[in-house]
Amino acid sequence: MHDDPEVPPSPRICNLPRRNPAFTGRDELLRRLRELFARPGPAGTRACALYGTGGVGKTQLALEYGYRYGSGYDVVWWIDAQRTTGIEMGLSHLADSLDVPAALHTGERIGLLWEMLRERPRWLLVFDGAGGEDALERYWPPGAGHVLVTSRNAAWPFLAEQALPVERWSRAESVAFLERLSAGDGTADALAGDLGDLPLALAQAAAYVRAGSLTLAEYRERFHLYREKVVRARRPAGYGQTVMTTWHMSIEEADRIRPGARDLLILLSFCGTGRVPRALPADRVDVLPQRLAAAIGTAADYDRTVAALSTYSLLTAQPDELVVHSLVQLTVRAGLTPAERRAWAETALRLLDRALPEDVGDSGAWLAYRITPLVLAACDIAGAYGVAPGPIAALLHHTGRYLNARSDYETARRLLERALTLRETLAEPDELAVADTLAALTGVYLNLADLTAAERVCRRALDIRERRCGPSDAKVADIMCDLGRVLRERNRLEEARQRSDRALQIAEDAFGPDHPRVADHATYLGIVLWRGGRLSEALDAHHRALRIRERVGGPHRLASTCKHIGLLYRDLRRFDLAEEFLERGVRILRSTLGPDHLDTIEVEIHLGDVRRLLGFTEEAVELLVRARRQRELKLAPGHPDLALCLVKLGTALRDLGRLExxxxxxxxxxxxxxxxxxxxxxxxxxxxxxxxxxxxxxxxxxxxxxxxxxxxxxxxxxxxxxxxxxxxxxxxxxxxxxxxxxxxxxxxxxxxxxxxxxxxxxxxxxxxxxxxxxx
Missing domain, CATH: 1.25.40.10 (Tetratricopeptide repeat domain)
Structure with missing residues (x-):
């Protein structure tokens, strides 16, 4: 018998999913795992991979190990490793729990997390569902802790000290499991054979038996009758009609007792990964089919629908997410007609798009980052089932812009380049949609310091917009301003000034003199003027932006204006004013984006430089050393934004006499x-x-x-x-x-x-x- 499955093990920091009260067997594998992690070994991380086909219980085995032996660890952390974004999100949540200084996007903080783990040798990380070593190599923790991996991939020659195969149950294990439900009628052995000794299928059958108060013989009779209905259906490779029969029986029964349950399971099966934020479907019922919307329209209705699926082991309901096994998802999708698959895939795309903030720079909406792993998988599914490229490209475009705002530049680049390819290859391409994605890519390439690519895509976007919408269109101004930013970084300052000035004129004509968009363009013009040494004109432009942003516009943009005014006062040798504006910018960004966001760090770099000029050199060095550490964690080793920090730090070290x-x-x-x-x-x-x-x-x-x-x-x-x-x-x-x-x-x-x-x-x-x- 287990302890109460709802009570987590003793580690202070632990996020294990709920324990499976029906777990049985696997004693030999658990013993071998325990021996591997307990015996002395080489310095560094100890790791074991559990591999085997889907449905054999790898995840449940890893979960049981965590509960049985968790008391030996200070930290036990479960990570969904099916996709890169899931790994990064899991590590970011662990960083939160370890009080690593907060940041608002996942990948930024991993380096600081590793530093924490080096100081804590008693930890266990579980990477569940990893594709292989390539997927985990860059996220492999240092230190003296333990790593447990579950995977369908048997090849772990470098990262794992040992790889253990997880096979189907033996017939004796299967029979013992079934006889706990209904002993003595002689059916257990035959039913175990029908189910191929596959633990997932056996668990599914057990849930059905318990829910319907059936004997094993009654279940087996229904199973054989129902199998005839699904034998002709498309089925997941390698599992035959056995798994499909058990799940289709359960799905129909859950939908009978709670109409709409089947539709909810279908939706979750098209949302990509098997872990879906619990609030996602219920918060946006207006985009769902009518039957499903009615089934989850209120919180009570939603809970009852989830409970019906959970009763038949079709999903696992966690407090903040719904977990559906990948084979359940495959079976559900396989049981639909092609038209139904396309319709549900499109519904999933609409749901995910609505979950992203309309204003991608809205810091209050950045918890939507949790759905980004779902977006990538849902787009793959939609493409495989023949959904038109347009909706897929739209979701990729929206998500790419959102990730760029969160400083996840590489992922944003991949998504936007994929969106561009889809939009360009439509039978009748929407040129304005192509221009929008080109413009979004401009910002990403700028952030990645790829100025050649940035100028190329920006000029294409500008050509399309001017040709289709005319030279005075408001979006033409935005793209022209982006081109000015690119030219400024390429040091073509006069051309950049002309573009920025023209963009400001267009914005004034389109929106009036006091609109937030005018403030944006005044800011970019001010930067060009500053770089060209025209400090008085630059100061006028930034103060104009400040007057507008004091009244309207978000805090992030106001902080940006404070930064640029601070830089101007530094160059004008009014260090007192420079410090005050930069301090205000830092306060705003720390409260909205967090202390470790790249934008916050940038303003702190300039504040550190001003503190040096005011004579507070030791304080400046402390601030700049922290900034360098953060930028080294978040940027490529040769990124020019890192070099800016190094120049300021080197200067402060010189003033302290630390010359080498x-x-x-x-x-x-x-x-x-x-x-x-x-x-x-x-x-x-x-x-x-x-x-x-x-x-x-x-x-x-x-x-x-x-x-x-x-x-x-x-x-x-x-x-x-x-x-x-x-x-x-x-x-x-x-x-x-x-x-x-x-x-x-x-x-x-x-x-x-x-x-x-x-x-x-x-x-x-x-x-x-x-x-x-x-x-």
Missing amino acids: EAEEVLLRARDIYVRTRGEDHPYVAESLVQLGPVQRLLGDGRGAVETLRRAVRIFEDNYGPYHPSLAEAWECLAPLLAERGERDEAARWVENAMSVHRSTVRGVDWEAVSPPPAR
Whole structure:
């Protein structure tokens, strides 16, 4: 006998699904698992894979191990490993439970989670339903804990210390299980043979017997009568009519006692993975067929419908999700006509699309991330059953935009590229839909620092929109603004300014002067002007955006405006004002996106730099070290956004006198910029301006002069002779030249720097400048 199946084992941190009170047998496998994990072994993670065909009880065996031996662990965590998004989501929830600093999308936090697990050797992670080693390799935990994998794949040569086959039950085990239901009538052996000793089919039969208060003989008679109905139906490969018969019998009976139960099971079978958030169907009944909508229209009705399916073991009802075995899903779909499959697949697509927020940047709706694994699988199912590409592409497009807003750039790219392919290959392509996906891909490629691809897709999107909608269409302005962003990053600043200015004019004509979209375009124009050294004009543009966003628009955009104004005040050497605006931006983003979101980290990087300039260097280094750790966890090793953090950190380390560390960090930043932007990009020069003084302090005066002269040349070639970025380079270069006896040139650079500083503040109305109100 088991303990109460509702009581979890003793680990403080545990998310095991409910224990199966009917679990029986498998004593030898449980013993071998226990011996493997208990015996001394090599340092590092101990792992075992349970493999076997569907329906043999791999998941139930892993679950039983967790309950029997969970008292030996501090952490026992169950992860749905059928898809990458499910793995990332499971690990993110574990990070929540371990109090890893919060972030709003799953993949960001895994590195910090591993650091936590290294400090806790007593943990067990269960990856349920993994496809193979390739699927798990990048999510494999370090440390001295244990990993248990269930899979249909027998090949685990590298990750698992041992792979154990899980076979069908022996006939004796099958008979013992059935005789617990109805002993002594001599039917158990024959029925076990009918069911092929498959544990899942035996469990299904047991649920039917219990629900109908039948004898085994009565069940076997019904089974043989019903099998004739399904023998001609399409069936899951490898299971014959045995499994289909047991489930079709149960489905009909559940639907008889609760009309609509069958429809709910069908819907769940088209929602992709076997784990569906419990609230998903009931919260959006308006997109469901009438019979199903009536069956789950109220909370009480929904619970009764779920209970009917649970009674017949067609699903497992957890507090926050409904779990349907993949073979049940296959059987349900196989029992439908082609037309029915297409109709239900389309219903699932509509349901999932409605579950995503209409405003993908709405931080309050980001819990919808839980459904993203379902989206990928549901689109695959819909495509396999002949659903037209249009609805599939629409859901992929919506989900891709949503994931980009959540900083899950790689997944967003895959989904949007797939959506684009589908939309382009329609018999009669919808050009505007193609343009929308191209525009969405622009933002993703920008975030991935693939500027060539970003410009290519953005120009295609702009050409389509202008041709189809005219040059003054509001969406033309949005795409033109995106093109300005791409050109700005490619350092084609005048072209970027022209595009951004035109986008702002279109938005003003379309929406009026005080609309949030106007604030967006004013912001992007301000950034271009700032990069071009036109600080007074840039400040005007950003203050205009601020006035609008103080009244309308979300907090995320308001924080962005505060960041850009803070950067301008830093360049204008009003560090007090810069700090106040950047602090406000950080407060907003921490409260809405969380402290570990990439956008929050970016503003903290600039705040750290300003704190350094105000003389709080140790505090700045602490802030920047944390920011570097976060960016290294979330971005590719050579991403230019990481290089920005490294430049600021290297500068702060230099000011603390940690010169060797500073040089190493700044050289890494320079190399990243050279690889991603080219040797002559201004970002490279920005890293060189900070590297030169470090070289001087380390005794390499000649190298420092060469480094700073190169920075000056890059700035002059890109910006002309009087850009604000040149002033800092001249100020660093002048004392080095003076030390070498080149005093006239040094004096000239000092005078030039002072002249640039005077010109940049000219036109700024300081009387009109006020610090941001505290919020």
